[in-house]
Amino acid sequence: MSLKTIDLHVSVGDKEILHxxxxxxxxxxxxxxxxxxxxxKTSLALALMGHSSYRITRGKIILxxxxxxxxxxxxxxxxGLFLVFQNPVEIPGVKLEEVLKLSIKKRLGGRExxxxxxxxxxxxxxxxxxxEHLERGVNVGFSGGEKKRSxxxxxxxxRPKYVIMDEPDxxxxxxxxxxxxxxxxxxxxxxxxxxxxTHYPRVLEYIEPxxxxxxxxxxxxxxxxxxxxxxxxxxxFKWIEEKEExxxx
Amino acid sequence: MExxxxxxxxxxxxxxxxxxxxxxxxxxxMDIRRAVDKYRDIIDEIISRQGDRxxxxxxxxxxxxxxxxxxxxxETPIYACFLLGEKGFYQRIINVIKIEDGxxxxxxxxxxxxxxxxxxxxxxxxxxxxxxxxxxxMIHNWRPGIDVSSATYARVGKNSFYRSYxxxxxxxxxxGSYEEVEAEEATRIEVHKASTAPRDTRVASTAVINLRGxxxxxxxxxxxxxxxxxxxxxxxxxxxQANNVKGHMExxxxxxxxxxMRTLPVLETSVENATLTHEASIGRIGGEQLFYLMTRGxxxxxxxxxxVGGFLxxxxxxxxxQVKSYMDRIINMMAGKIVM
Numbered sequence: 001m002s003l004k005t006i007d008l009h010v011s012v013g014d015k016e017i018l019h020x021x022x023x024x025x026x027x028x029x030x031x032x033x034x035x036x037x038x039x040x041k042t043s044l045a046l047a048l049m050g051h052s053s054y055r056i057t058r059g060k061i062i063l064x065x066x067x068x069x070x071x072x073x074x075x076x077x078x079x080g081l082f083l084v085f086q087n088p089v090e091i092p093g094v095k096l097e098e099v100l101k102l103s104i105k106k107r108l109g110g111r112e113x114x115x116x117x118x119x120x121x122x123x124x125x126x127x128x129x130x131x132e133h134l135e136r137g138v139n140v141g142f143s144g145g146e147k148k149r150s151x152x153x154x155x156x157x158x159r160p161k162y163v164i165m166d167e168p169d170x171x172x173x174x175x176x177x178x179x180x181x182x183x184x185x186x187x188x189x190x191x192x193x194x195x196x197x198t199h200y201p202r203v204l205e206y207i208e209p210x211x212x213x214x215x216x217x218x219x220x221x222x223x224x225x226x227x228x229x230x231x232x233x234x235x236x237f238k239w240i241e242e243k244e245e246x247x248x249x
Numbered sequence: 250m251e252x253x254x255x256x257x258x259x260x261x262x263x264x265x266x267x268x269x270x271x272x273x274x275x276x277x278x279m280d281i282r283r284a285v286d287k288y289r290d291i292i293d294e295i296i297s298r299q300g301d302r303x304x305x306x307x308x309x310x311x312x313x314x315x316x317x318x319x320x321x322x323x324e325t326p327i328y329a330c331f332l333l334g335e336k337g338f339y340q341r342i343i344n345v346i347k348i349e350d351g352x353x354x355x356x357x358x359x360x361x362x363x364x365x366x367x368x369x370x371x372x373x374x375x376x377x378x379x380x381x382x383x384x385x386x387m388i389h390n391w392r393p394g395i396d397v398s399s400a401t402y403a404r405v406g407k408n409s410f411y412r413s414y415x416x417x418x419x420x421x422x423x424x425g426s427y428e429e430v431e432a433e434e435a436t437r438i439e440v441h442k443a444s445t446a447p448r449d450t451r452v453a454s455t456a457v458i459n460l461r462g463x464x465x466x467x468x469x470x471x472x473x474x475x476x477x478x479x480x481x482x483x484x485x486x487x488x489x490q491a492n493n494v495k496g497h498m499e500x501x502x503x504x505x506x507x508x509x510m511r512t513l514p515v516l517e518t519s520v521e522n523a524t525l526t527h528e529a530s531i532g533r534i535g536g537e538q539l540f541y542l543m544t545r546g547x548x549x550x551x552x553x554x555x556x557v558g559g560f561l562x563x564x565x566x567x568x569x570x571q572v573k574s575y576m577d578r579i580i581n582m583m584a585g586k587i588v589m
Contacts, residue, residue: 093559
């Protein structure tokens with residue numbers, strides 16, 4: 001059981017932006033993808049979720065042993081994949097509560113979930129979103145931090161098997177980061193898998209990852225454990241750039 | 250036979266228990282042909298203010314007469330409905346509505362067709378006094394072979410509030426709707442419209458607010474969705490005729506497939522101190538919105554319908570709470586019928 005990519009090549013238009021990515025996320029584990037700005041982290045998240053602008057030209061995405069490379073985003077979602085967006089869109093007039101209810105109904109094969117309204121309100125309160133946020137259009141008028149909380153709320157309510165989190169900690173204050181860390185802990189302790197994408201290791205002060213990948217210019221250039229996070233904390237990504245320059249020379 | 254069905258339904262509604270219930274508040278709701286004798290002064294006065302405008306003869310044309318006496322406030326909406334029940338029939342309607350000073354009501358009107366073809370032409374003349382509040386909700390529920398034309402002319406007194414909401418829920422061959430409202434001093438006017446133009450449907454909608462009194466304000470909000478093969482034109486006009494007035498118009502359109510949409514916003518002032526603004530946009534459903542909802546497990550079709558429903562709902566801000574959930578269901582039904 002895992003989410004993995006095999007030699008994944010992704011293009012936007014005519015330009016290849018990811019060059020042969022091999023990663024794996026497993027149940028009950030936190031795996032982290034780190035890399036400087038522009039290294040392809042968000043592109044990888046969107047390609048995993050099936051965004052039509054991110055064309056897979058070679059390689060595969062395997063989810064629990066099934067090839068999902070050609071599946072549309074909704075089918076990937078129903079098989080257990082979820083993306084916490086870095087910059088989620090606004091959808092005026094469509095309430096977050098309505099989206100969550102529909103989404104759960106789809107996951108339950110068309111059955112209504114009787115206590116869902118109360119559960120959404122209760123979980124929202126725990127992560128700092130009010131009833132009024134749920135009544136508004138999705139992300140409409142939300143601050144940056146509120147958008148992140150809304151994304152985290154959806155992950156908590158929908159309880160997907162594999163959660164890709166694209167920079168869930170950016171723009172959050174200390175309390176917000178602690179909430180993200182707590183949600184990650186809760187997800188992995190209940191057997192979910194979290195693939196955390198970040199270029200800033202603050203959230204990892206609260207939770208230790210099982211494995212770390214470093215993405216640079218569309219390639220995985222290093223992987224390992226907490227020692228990589230510590231080095232990035234100390235030196236930034238300069239050492240990665242130097243290492244890659246050396247390779248090229 | 251079918252034509253008789255329509256008139257019987259209206260007669261029963263207007264002369265039955267419902268009208269009798271309203272009469273307890275002094276509110277009159279009756280067929281205008283019967284009202285002409287008893288309320289001739291009111292009806293003649295309102296018609297005389299129409300100037301050169303051609304008005305249907307209220308003695309010979311069906312329709313409703315609504316009279317709300319001074320200071321009467323009713324929370325429950327007053328309902329009136331019109332049914333087109335005879336195939337190929339050309340139905341004409343005239344409604345005359347008089348709301349006295351300090352009164353407050355919501356009038357919900359529904360128009361529907363029981364037959365596949367025909368024509369419906371309606372005219373509503375509305376006069377609202379000072380310090381009054383009037384909310385009008387009009388729901389059009391036609392069929393694809395029907396031609397419809399409706400015109401509303403309203404005059405609103407000082408320090409009053411006039412809001413109208415219009416939704417067209419089903420396909421129709423052609424529909425032309427015109428609404429013109431005149432605002433006196435310190436009065437607020439809002440016109441809200443949500444329509445769809447399915448294949449082979451032509452929708453033409455005009456809304457005009459004349460800000461005649463100082464410190465009056467106006468808002469026109471329209472949302473239109475045009476499907477492949479549909480046509481929609483929205484004309485909006487905010488006319489400043491007194492100082493210290495404010496007006497805003499918001500005209501948004503979504504085009505699906507090969508539909509055609511035209512938007513004509515007009516701001517006009519003949520005074521020195523007026524603030525008039527407008528925003529208009531016509532576009533397609535955003536790919537990122539679709540992708541977002543699909544990542545939550547919705548199919549593309551479900552996502553489009555959710556987005557369209559949310560978009561149309563944007564024209565329905567400020568609805569009274571007693572009709573909000575009903576309108577929500579209507580909007581969901583409209584979005585559910587969208588063909589991609």
